[in-house]
Amino acid sequence: xxxxxxxxxxPSFEDVVALARDDxxxxxxxxxxxLASDVALVSQVSEYIVMSxxxxxxxxxxxxxxRALGYEGEQHHRAAAIIEFIHTATLLHDDVVDSSERxxxxxSANTVFGNQASVLVGDFLYSRAFQMMxxxxxxxxxxxxxxxxxxxxxxxxxxxxxxxxxDVTEEAYRQVIYRKTARLFEAGAQxxxxxxxxxxxxxxxxxxxxxxxxxxxxLVDDALDFNASATELGKNLGDDLAEGKPTLPLIYAxxxxxxxxxxMIRRAIIDGGLNQLESIQAVIESTxxxxxxxxxxxxxxxxxxxxxxxxxxxxxxxxxxAVAEFAVQRRA
Numbered sequence: 001x002x003x004x005x006x007x008x009x010x011p012s013f014e015d016v017v018a019l020a021r022d023d024x025x026x027x028x029x030x031x032x033x034x035l036a037s038d039v040a041l042v043s044q045v046s047e048y049i050v051m052s053x054x055x056x057x058x059x060x061x062x063x064x065x066x067r068a069l070g071y072e073g074e075q076h077h078r079a080a081a082i083i084e085f086i087h088t089a090t091l092l093h094d095d096v097v098d099s100s101e102r103x104x105x106x107x108s109a110n111t112v113f114g115n116q117a118s119v120l121v122g123d124f125l126y127s128r129a130f131q132m133m134x135x136x137x138x139x140x141x142x143x144x145x146x147x148x149x150x151x152x153x154x155x156x157x158x159x160x161x162x163x164x165x166x167d168v169t170e171e172a173y174r175q176v177i178y179r180k181t182a183r184l185f186e187a188g189a190q191x192x193x194x195x196x197x198x199x200x201x202x203x204x205x206x207x208x209x210x211x212x213x214x215x216x217x218x219l220v221d222d223a224l225d226f227n228a229s230a231t232e233l234g235k236n237l238g239d240d241l242a243e244g245k246p247t248l249p250l251i252y253a254x255x256x257x258x259x260x261x262x263x264m265i266r267r268a269i270i271d272g273g274l275n276q277l278e279s280i281q282a283v284i285e286s287t288x289x290x291x292x293x294x295x296x297x298x299x300x301x302x303x304x305x306x307x308x309x310x311x312x313x314x315x316x317x318x319x320x321x322a323v324a325e326f327a328v329q330r331r332a
Contacts, residue, residue: 010322011315016064019319023063024056026077027084034081034128041113045121049109050088057217057323058188059084064323065192065206068316075136075195082136083188085129086149090156090180092122097160098243141191148187155179164244166266170251177218178211185214205307209320212304217327219297222247223290224332226281241280244272248296252289253280261287294328301328 011019035046059080066076094100095108096115102108110118126149133142159176162168189210193203225240226249240247246269254262261283268276284290304324311317 010325011319013322013326016060016319016322016326019315020060020063023067023077023080024060026074027059027063027080030077030081031084034085034132037124041117042121042124045092045109045113045117046088046125048112049091049103050084052103052106056084057327058087058184061185061210061213061320061323062188062192064316064319065189065209066195068311068314068320069193069196069198069202069206070312071192071196073195075138076192078132078136079141079188079191079195082129082132082145083184085125085132086145086152087184089122089125089129090152090184092118092125093156097156098239100239102239136195138194140194144187144191144194148183151179151183155183159245162246164270164272166246166254166269168246168251170248173246173248173251174215177215177222181218181221182211182214185217186210189213202311205310208307209304209324212300212307213324213327216297216300216304216324219248219293219300220328220330223249223293223297224330225249226284227290238274238277238281241268241277242272242274244269248293249284249289250280252292253284253287256287256289257283297328301325 017024031050032047035043035050037043037046062076062080062083066079091103092109095103095110096118099110100108101111108118109121113121129145129149133145136142155176155178158172159180162172162176186207187210189206190203193206196202198206222240225238225247241250250265250269254265257265264276265280265283268280301324304327305321308317308320311320
């Protein structure tokens, strides 16, 4: 597949953030209101992670896509907050499962508040998200988000099954990143079309955009785990390897390295830990694993752009295009 000809004069990511600023401010107000609880620890943990920064791409996609499709109501704010709550709940649970100590450049919630609090507050955020789905009063939106949440949970289990397994294939890896990451991007873009009352064709286009954007985002994320500074990344370099996760850079390096290099990576995945991190980074570099992963991410981003072909031209469509470009060019 030939790459798409790149659109010139795209807005920068900062321009995209500025374009969505008023809508995002409304989402933040709704999030703050929805985090209120008479149980103090619930509010403390929720606010710690929800308000701890991050790119907020998932809710931003809901806002931009809704505007690109001509939506003029306010329910997209609620939908964006729901997407952020579901994402945040998965982060809380992920960090407990992975024993992660860092998230977005600071101590993870489980490090600060403990595993029990993180799991239970994650459950609170899931249940709050479903309360907010009811408030949207759309069975179609609820169906999409309920299905997405279930798929994400299944993806978590699939990833757990793959941990410390060096024989995971690229196809199995892709199944995990679709379920764990791309599915929520997909749902956010799709429900924007539903809220806007658009055709089945437009809904399918936005679904495809979200799916491929989420895939590109996760592929780049997995490459950055071996090719970024801890400060840029917001977590410790090599965390995936330390947790025994066979991501695409490792899978490709095993397939294309020497017998000794393949065995070294296999053993590192089986055992976990970072004892061989520098040596494995060297193999990843020499085999072109990062370039391969970047190429697959670019393919996914190109598919996301193709999905927007029939969406009417607007500043918000240009912003969606810019987000796809940002997803593959980012360094953190």
